[in-house]
Amino acid sequence: MDIDIWQMMGSMAALAFTVGFVDQLRITYKTRDVEGLSLLQWVVFAAASATFAAYYVHLEQWMMVTVSVFGTLCCLTIIAMIFSFRQKIA
Numbered sequence: 001m002d003i004d005i006w007q008m009m010g011s012m013a014a015l016a017f018t019v020g021f022v023d024q025l026r027i028t029y030k031t032r033d034v035e036g037l038s039l040l041q042w043v044v045f046a047a048a049s050a051t052f053a054a055y056y057v058h059l060e061q062w063m064m065v066t067v068s069v070f071g072t073l074c075c076l077t078i079i080a081m082i083f084s085f086r087q088k089i090a
Contacts, residue, residue, distance in 0.1 A: 007061075014052075014067045021045075021074035028078060034085045042082065046075035 028034060053068035 011064065011067075014064060014071075018067055018071045018074065021071055021078070025074055025077055025081075028081050028085075032081075032085045034082045037078070037082055039079065039082050042075050042079050046072055046079060049075055 024037075028037070049068050049072040053065055053072060056062075056064040056068055
């Protein structure tokens with residue numbers, strides 16, 4: 001498996017982006033405060049992450065598939081929390 005500098009940079013960027021999802025998940029779950037979260041933004045993030053996962057399957061870059069699927073699941077979890085926590089406030 002040959003990894004060049006560009007693949008490494010792309011991998012680092014994807015991992016950093018996904019870490020942001022994990023932190024948002026942690027904070028949202030802990031505080032149950034979703035008022036500052038944009039549902040549209042998280043739907044777009046989920047769609048983009050899922051599209052990246054499909055693209056990486058096509059390229060057979062399995063580490064990136066894993067990162068993208070994990071990011072998609074994080075986004076879908078945040079979307080579920082937005083619906084769940086907003087209904088409890090109303």
